[in-house]
Structures are given as C-alpha cells and as structure tokens.
Amino acid sequence: xxxxxxxHRRHLLQALAAGTALTALPVSWGRASPxxxxxxxxxxxxxxxxxxxxxxxxxxxGDNQRLLDSCANVMKAFFDGGxxxxxxxxxxxxxxxxxxxxxxxxxxxxxxxxxxKVWTRDGDATRRQGRKSADLWRLDQFDLLQVHNLVSWREHxxxxxxxxxxxxxxxxxxxxxxxxxxxxxxxxxxxxxxxxVQLTYNPVDRKAEERLLPLAREKGIGIIVNRPFRQGAxxxxxxxxxxxxxxxxVGANSWAQLILKFILAHPAVTCAIPAxxxxxxxxxxxxxAQAPLPDDDLQERISDTIRxx
Numbered sequence: 001x002x003x004x005x006x007x008h009r010r011h012l013l014q015a016l017a018a019g020t021a022l023t024a025l026p027v028s029w030g031r032a033s034p035x036x037x038x039x040x041x042x043x044x045x046x047x048x049x050x051x052x053x054x055x056x057x058x059x060x061x062g063d064n065q066r067l068l069d070s071c072a073n074v075m076k077a078f079f080d081g082g083x084x085x086x087x088x089x090x091x092x093x094x095x096x097x098x099x100x101x102x103x104x105x106x107x108x109x110x111x112x113x114x115x116x117k118v119w120t121r122d123g124d125a126t127r128r129q130g131r132k133s134a135d136l137w138r139l140d141q142f143d144l145l146q147v148h149n150l151v152s153w154r155e156h157x158x159x160x161x162x163x164x165x166x167x168x169x170x171x172x173x174x175x176x177x178x179x180x181x182x183x184x185x186x187x188x189x190x191x192x193x194x195x196x197v198q199l200t201y202n203p204v205d206r207k208a209e210e211r212l213l214p215l216a217r218e219k220g221i222g223i224i225v226n227r228p229f230r231q232g233a234x235x236x237x238x239x240x241x242x243x244x245x246x247x248x249x250v251g252a253n254s255w256a257q258l259i260l261k262f263i264l265a266h267p268a269v270t271c272a273i274p275a276x277x278x279x280x281x282x283x284x285x286x287x288x289a290q291a292p293l294p295d296d297d298l299q300e301r302i303s304d305t306i307r308x309x
Contacts, residue, residue, distance in 0.1 A: 036082045036289040039270040042195040042222045043171045048113060050264050050289040052085030053078050053282070054226060054275035060093030070277070072102040077279040079111045081286040087198075087224065087273045088137075089117040089148050090129060096136035104138050114139055115196075115224070117148035117175060123155025127163065144196055146173040150181055150188075157192060171195035177226055179207050189215050198224040201269070203262045203303040204234065213268040222270035225263050229274055234259065234306070241309050246301070250292050255306075256281070260288035262302045265295075 038047030053075070061067035075086070088095045096116065103109050116133045118126050130145055145160055147153045153174060160172040173196030176185055182199075189197060189212065197216060201208045202225075216223050229235045238255040252258040256274075263272045274285050294302060 054273040055095040059095035059098040075102040100138040115144040119148035126159035257288040
C-alpha cells in the first residue's frame, strides 16, 4: 500500500507541474458555458451546477507552495467556469487545507458550495471534527456535511440532524464508493431524512441504477456522483481509442465529456465531482454540463462502447 501511495503521489506531482504550466495557455474549445446545466437542491435555494470538483489525492499536496498555488489555479478556473460544488474529507490528507488556501487566495468563500464529510468511528466527535474541517476550509460552516463511507453513521447522523435544525449546516448526507454497501445505503435512504447521497456511477459502474437512483427521485434526495472516471482508470483506458463520430451529437469533444454527459443524463443525478490537477481538464469537465445530453438509447450506446474497449 505504501508503494502504491508513493506512485500516486509521484504522478500527482508530475501532473500538478504540468497543470501549472497549462494555466498560461489559451484554452478555447474546453471553456465551459457561462450558463452550465444546474440541478435543483433538495434543500431549496439556487440550483447547483451539475459538475463539481473532487479533491481526493489531487489536492493532498502538503505545504508545498508551488503545488498549493497550482491547486488554487485549478479552483480559479473552476469558479470562473461557473462551478460551485467542491467536496473533500478528513480522509484526504491535506486536501481540506489546500481548499482553504485556495478560497482565501481567491477570496472565493461566497462562490463555493462547500461539501465535506465526517470520518471517524468516534460517534461523539461529529461536531468536533466538523468544526476542525471548517477551520481548515477557513469557513464558518458547510453547505453540506456527510457521513463518509457509512462509518458510525447512526451516531453521526443523529448529530447532523440536530446541527441542521440549529442552522449549523445547510444539508446532510451519506456517502459510499466503489459500489459498496448498496443494500444498507438503500435502507438509510428509505428511512432517514437525508438531503444528499454520494455514490459511484458511470457507464461501467451502473449498479446504482437498479434501486438507489430511482429511490433518490422518489424521496427527493440529491445524488452526488464520485469516481466518475474510476479515479482516472477509465479515461486512461480510453486514451488511445478514437472518439466515436456520434459523440458530436451531444456536443462531446472527449471521452471525459462523453462519460460526464452519460452520468448527467440520468434525471436523479444532481452533480458529478471529478477530481483533477489540471486547469484544462477543469474546463473540459465543466463544458460537459451543457445541453444536449444523451437520451436513453444513446446512454446505452455509450455504455456498450466503453465496456467493449
């Protein structure tokens, strides 16, 4: 595991270095529309842009000033392209600090929909960890606070309900990843007053379509999609494959955009949160949140094509 993490970190540093250089280059085809597709928030207010920004691995850069500034450049491109939702967790190393640095540098606290998580087996530590995370973000409170991967979810969710009633947090939710524990997640969605669920969904990982996504629509629960590219493995696998001509029918200029459009085409999905270290990829991802989106037949075609590669 240590060796694998070191390899991830080495690739991260290389990509961030490339991303820093890319900020000086003109990128026109990948710029997002000034009016991206938005989705209704379960708790009301203005709509949520359908593409957000994840921070797992990509923002875990420690105190390296050059890399902190590179991540801030990514955030600037994200906000300038109309994005608002940034998601992090205490599990993600220094990512929360990196987000806080970027928000401070960009003076962007009023531009972010701040989503974080509670990740501890200590069921009494919900408020304490939430406060520590907010301090790292340099915010007063979160728009959304979630129980990470269902860890001690009963205890944490009881406290999160109280925090929401007190106005300490705007929305509450539960997360999972890798298609794990769907049965338990379904039971929580059916019985608990949560606002959001975060789960994995993409053209290859479609298990959520069976019960979770229909249930979310029935209960009015927002869906945030993590790992849309399988942590980069999916786009890497497709990198040398030609993009089908019919991708142009939905305005997709890359495999990443085609994948995101597949995800956003499901009516239960509120927002997808791809993580990246590169400004051009942020713009490319945001540009996917534009009409048109695939119909049911084209969604199946996208899935079949990607599965066959």
